[in-house]
Amino acid sequence: MNGHDDHRDGLGRISRRDFVRYGGTFGVLAGVDSVLPGWVHWAGAPPWREPAVLDGSAGPIELTIGETRIGIDGRGGTATTINGTVPGPILRFREGDEAVIHVTNTLDEDTSIHWHGLILPNAMDGVPNVNFPGIRPGETFTYRYPVRQFGTYWYHSHSKLQEQLGHYGAMVIDPAGSEPETYDREHVIVLSDWTFSSPYRVMARLKKHPDYYNFDKRTVFDFLRDASEDGLGRTVSDRLSWGGMRMNPTDISDITSAAFIYLMNGQGPDDNWTGLFEPGERVRLRFINAAAATYFDVRVPGLPLTVIQMDGQHVKPVETDEFRIPPAKTYDVIVEPGENRAYTIFAESIARGGHARGTLAPREGMEAPVPDPRERPLLTMADMGMAGMMGHDMGGMEQMDHSMHDMTPPDTAMTPDSTMSSDPMAGHDHSAMAGGAAAMTGMGSPLRPPGTLPEDSMHGEDEHGPGNAGVAMMATSRLDEPGVGLGEDGWRVLRYTDLEALEPWDDFRAPDREIELHLTGNMERFMWSIDGVKFSDAEPIRVEYGERIRLTMINDTMMNHPMHLHGMWMELENGKGNRIPRVHTINVKPAEKVSLLFHADALGPWAFHCHILYHMDAGMFRVVEVVEPEGGMGHHMHRGHDDRSGVR
Amino acid sequence: MSDVRVWSRRAAAFGAAIAVTVVGGSSPLAAQTMDDMIYTYVSFDELEYVPGASEEPVEYKGQMWIGGDFERIWFKARGEQSTLEHEGDFEGQALYSRTTSAFWNTQVGLRVDHLYGPGPGATRGHLALGVQGLAPYWFELESFLFVSHRGDVSARVEASYDLLFTQRLIVEPEFELNGAVQSVPQFGVGSGLTDFELGARVRYEIVRELAPYVGMSWVRLIGETADMARGAGAGVGNANFVAGLRWWY
Numbered sequence: 001m002n003g004h005d006d007h008r009d010g011l012g013r014i015s016r017r018d019f020v021r022y023g024g025t026f027g028v029l030a031g032v033d034s035v036l037p038g039w040v041h042w043a044g045a046p047p048w049r050e051p052a053v054l055d056g057s058a059g060p061i062e063l064t065i066g067e068t069r070i071g072i073d074g075r076g077g078t079a080t081t082i083n084g085t086v087p088g089p090i091l092r093f094r095e096g097d098e099a100v101i102h103v104t105n106t107l108d109e110d111t112s113i114h115w116h117g118l119i120l121p122n123a124m125d126g127v128p129n130v131n132f133p134g135i136r137p138g139e140t141f142t143y144r145y146p147v148r149q150f151g152t153y154w155y156h157s158h159s160k161l162q163e164q165l166g167h168y169g170a171m172v173i174d175p176a177g178s179e180p181e182t183y184d185r186e187h188v189i190v191l192s193d194w195t196f197s198s199p200y201r202v203m204a205r206l207k208k209h210p211d212y213y214n215f216d217k218r219t220v221f222d223f224l225r226d227a228s229e230d231g232l233g234r235t236v237s238d239r240l241s242w243g244g245m246r247m248n249p250t251d252i253s254d255i256t257s258a259a260f261i262y263l264m265n266g267q268g269p270d271d272n273w274t275g276l277f278e279p280g281e282r283v284r285l286r287f288i289n290a291a292a293a294t295y296f297d298v299r300v301p302g303l304p305l306t307v308i309q310m311d312g313q314h315v316k317p318v319e320t321d322e323f324r325i326p327p328a329k330t331y332d333v334i335v336e337p338g339e340n341r342a343y344t345i346f347a348e349s350i351a352r353g354g355h356a357r358g359t360l361a362p363r364e365g366m367e368a369p370v371p372d373p374r375e376r377p378l379l380t381m382a383d384m385g386m387a388g389m390m391g392h393d394m395g396g397m398e399q400m401d402h403s404m405h406d407m408t409p410p411d412t413a414m415t416p417d418s419t420m421s422s423d424p425m426a427g428h429d430h431s432a433m434a435g436g437a438a439a440m441t442g443m444g445s446p447l448r449p450p451g452t453l454p455e456d457s458m459h460g461e462d463e464h465g466p467g468n469a470g471v472a473m474m475a476t477s478r479l480d481e482p483g484v485g486l487g488e489d490g491w492r493v494l495r496y497t498d499l500e501a502l503e504p505w506d507d508f509r510a511p512d513r514e515i516e517l518h519l520t521g522n523m524e525r526f527m528w529s530i531d532g533v534k535f536s537d538a539e540p541i542r543v544e545y546g547e548r549i550r551l552t553m554i555n556d557t558m559m560n561h562p563m564h565l566h567g568m569w570m571e572l573e574n575g576k577g578n579r580i581p582r583v584h585t586i587n588v589k590p591a592e593k594v595s596l597l598f599h600a601d602a603l604g605p606w607a608f609h610c611h612i613l614y615h616m617d618a619g620m621f622r623v624v625e626v627v628e629p630e631g632g633m634g635h636h637m638h639r640g641h642d643d644r645s646g647v648r
Numbered sequence: 649m650s651d652v653r654v655w656s657r658r659a660a661a662f663g664a665a666i667a668v669t670v671v672g673g674s675s676p677l678a679a680q681t682m683d684d685m686i687y688t689y690v691s692f693d694e695l696e697y698v699p700g701a702s703e704e705p706v707e708y709k710g711q712m713w714i715g716g717d718f719e720r721i722w723f724k725a726r727g728e729q730s731t732l733e734h735e736g737d738f739e740g741q742a743l744y745s746r747t748t749s750a751f752w753n754t755q756v757g758l759r760v761d762h763l764y765g766p767g768p769g770a771t772r773g774h775l776a777l778g779v780q781g782l783a784p785y786w787f788e789l790e791s792f793l794f795v796s797h798r799g800d801v802s803a804r805v806e807a808s809y810d811l812l813f814t815q816r817l818i819v820e821p822e823f824e825l826n827g828a829v830q831s832v833p834q835f836g837v838g839s840g841l842t843d844f845e846l847g848a849r850v851r852y853e854i855v856r857e858l859a860p861y862v863g864m865s866w867v868r869l870i871g872e873t874a875d876m877a878r879g880a881g882a883g884v885g886n887a888n889f890v891a892g893l894r895w896w897y
Contacts, residue, residue: 129680160682203682205856208689208896212856215815243785246751467717469750522750524782527717534717536684607680619683 045071048267052089060100065111073268077196079166086266087190088169095150095176101143110134114158117584120145122604125566127158130605150175151312152286152330161199164292181308186284187275191347191356193260193291210526213258216250216376247558249379255293257354264358273358279340286332289325292613295350296325300343305333313582314502323494324483326562326587328611342366352376377485383558385472385591450510451577453477454595464532468520472591475554479574500576508578511550521557534619541622543600544629552595555588562587567606570596600626688714696892703730720745735765752781770834773797801829822847838872859894
């Protein structure tokens with residue numbers, strides 16, 4: 001930002017920067033409502049403003065973080081915006097560009113931008129106090145990094161709860177070469193959640209009464225209905241088994257439609273965001289879930305969805321009718337609307353009761369029927385980690401057996417048999433390691449081949465202390481399950497086991513060691529942590545540069561957690577051998593055991609956390625620090641960055 | 649009286665020391681998340697008018713805590729104030745509370761009782777030690793042991809349960825049992841089990857923070873305590889209609 005210090009140009013007019021600064025003051029004087037609480041609103045809510053598209057290939061991009069009044073379904077609120085809109089502008093780059101992005105903070109608190117899913121130098125990753133100090137009020141920070149990948153990504157604040165206030169936007173990177181799939185037009189679809197309450201108040205309420213937003217709890221009348229349908233004995237034993245664990249089967253989302261209105265490209269369901277098409281066109285929809293705390297189940301009634309990318313990575317095209325998009329993930333799908341009519345894009349919240357909605361239409365102003373909301377889902381015994389205990393769901397085992405045989409033999413000396421004999425208790429005794437959280441197995445016993453599904457495991461004796469309310473007694477692979485509340489509607493639902501990379505990986509080495517982490521929480525106190533230790537009490541997880549790590553996560557909580565590793569790709573071991581898909585964010589279901597591989601090929605401290613904003617800020621966060629190996633970097637240099645770009 | 653003042657000074661010093669512990673120290677990296685924030689909670693679980701009782705009192709039971717996930721300073725207050733004259737009783741507790749397991753807090757601190765009115769007033773202090781938390785099957789439970797400044801030992805158990813008729817219409821049955829080792833006539837306490845209270849309140853949560861309610865409360869003195877009351881010509885039990893407001897922030 002060259003003109004940073006020249007507040008006025010030669011003619012004495014107010015410069016852009018001053019305008020931004022004084023604009024805030026004028027805003028307060030002109031609109032008294034900006035000083036009133038969020039729930040006070042006026043009939044004249046500002047109209048929706050479409051996010052701009054900024055071409056980063058053409059030159060530096062300038063972004064200004066500020067406060068802006070926005071309108072949602074006719075109601076006004078104050079958002080933390082990027083260039084004045086929610087979402088912020090769509091940033092477009094081409095693979096091979098150098099991104100130069102000046103970010104000016106006009107807020108009266110620190111801010112930051114994290115480029116979600118981008119592989120970039122550590123200092124550019126944008127996490128305050130991990131990668132850089134943050135951007136102070138009035139300051140301009142310049143992000144500068146090579147763009148070495150393609151696909152659909154997004155960017156957002158990593159400071160306090162600003163992301164909930166609208167501080168996010170889409171980022172689209174075109175490949176240097178050609179796209180494997182052709183399409184005639186594309187739309188970016190940013191899903192998010194908005195609350196007219198202060199998110200800090202939301203957090204405080206959850207700390208005091210974690211069930212504050214759950215208006216779906218089971219009542220006396222639910223008991224009577226269940227007793228008449230399923231019999232009294234079964235109903236009583238169901239209530240006793242949940243009550244005995246002090247768990248609630250309706251605890252699907254911490255924050256529900258009681259507080260949230262769900263947005264599609266910043267517009268409420270009534271505003272009805274509309275994307276145009278010509279009948280017969282192939283339309284690429286780039287779905288991004290920028291919600292702070294909401295999983296969406298996405299479908300377009302009447303149109304099959306062909307998934308072509310996940311997290312910006314090409315996958316073998318797979319056709320489905322609905323997919324669940326966890327916070328922070330992206331899915332690119334192609335639809336072919338053949339008829340000259342409107343189609344509803346329906347993104348239902350995981351706890352039901354609310355949805356984001358938009359329309360694909362040949363013309364503006366059209367709409368199609370909006371589907372009825374589905375019934376509230378309930379967690380099951382499998383979510384308690386009792387699937388194995390109950391003796392009727394060993395699906396994970398069979399699945400694993402399968403993948404063993406289907407797997408392309410990887411470049412490794414290990415035999416598939418060696419994994420089957422592993423002691424189910426192995427790998428748990430170390431979780432007690434003080435503060436470290438990093439558990440190492442595989443030092444003595446060989447690890448199973450890369451790309452395979454993890455074996456089921458019994459939980460060890462360490463129950464992770466007061467920060468954790470329960471454990472998954474039997475953790476299983478659940479990648480082949482659609483997730484709670486899905487799969488019973490008579491249409492296809494995408495599963496992680498449906499996805500494989502478009503091309504096999506060239507460098508598909510076996511892991512050097514395994515790190516096992518338990519996702520832990522105490523819903524009664526709204527505490528969230530990893531291995532029972534919240535971030536401020538934890539030591540970084542240290543890995544050596546050049547190491548190939550198997551990251552195994554076991555979810556001991558009853559909630560889904562979208563876990564995101566910064567700076568390095570994770571390869572999801574879903575049984576597809578050397579075609580396992582690459583992700584920046586992985587959803588971990590309750591009582592699930594999931595494993596991913598990553599190359600520690602980027603030095604420095606990287607954030608690793610749950611992407612439910614309130615879980616992250618409650619402490620479900622770690623720093624993964626890639627350190628130089630003892631004896632220097634020399635012999636590791638051959639494992640450089642070159643194989644880690646987004647290119648295949 | 650003077651020892652009470654000494655204790656309250658000690659309690660204040662203790663509280664200040666805990667506050668420093670709670671607010672203090674965190675690593676610089678931790679500034680990335682808000683996981684060591686201090687929250688303040690205030691709640692009037694019961695704030696009710698009892699029109700049928702002889703003194704037509706207003707009764708209250710409230711609590712407040714300040715702290716983080718593991719350590720909190722906890723204040724509790726309960727009592728009644730006649731609406732007819734300056735008469736009533738008050739019990740206050742200041743406790744250090746620590747999360748000892750997923751669902752339980754261990755609490756230790758001081759309790760002060762104060763009787764006031766037209767007759768002779770009385771004040772006493774206690775050391776308080778107890779646990780508070782959520783028992784299996786969703787029972788809120790609190791169990792305390794008290795030792796007064798004269799060495800009298802007493803105990804209390806409280807339990808409550810939320811029964812949902814709708815998401816906002818909730819019936820809360822409640823039970824409390826008190827007992828004492830020594831009799832303390834000044835406070836009308838006999839040795840053995842002293843009294844219990846059974847209540848049920850039906851509240852409607854207009855918002856989570858605010859719920860008007862109506863209910864019944866049955867208090868009964870038992871054992872030696874009941875005998876002492878009878879000897880003084882007082883009743884030993886009554887069931888009353890109550891109407892009040894539950895509020896928290």
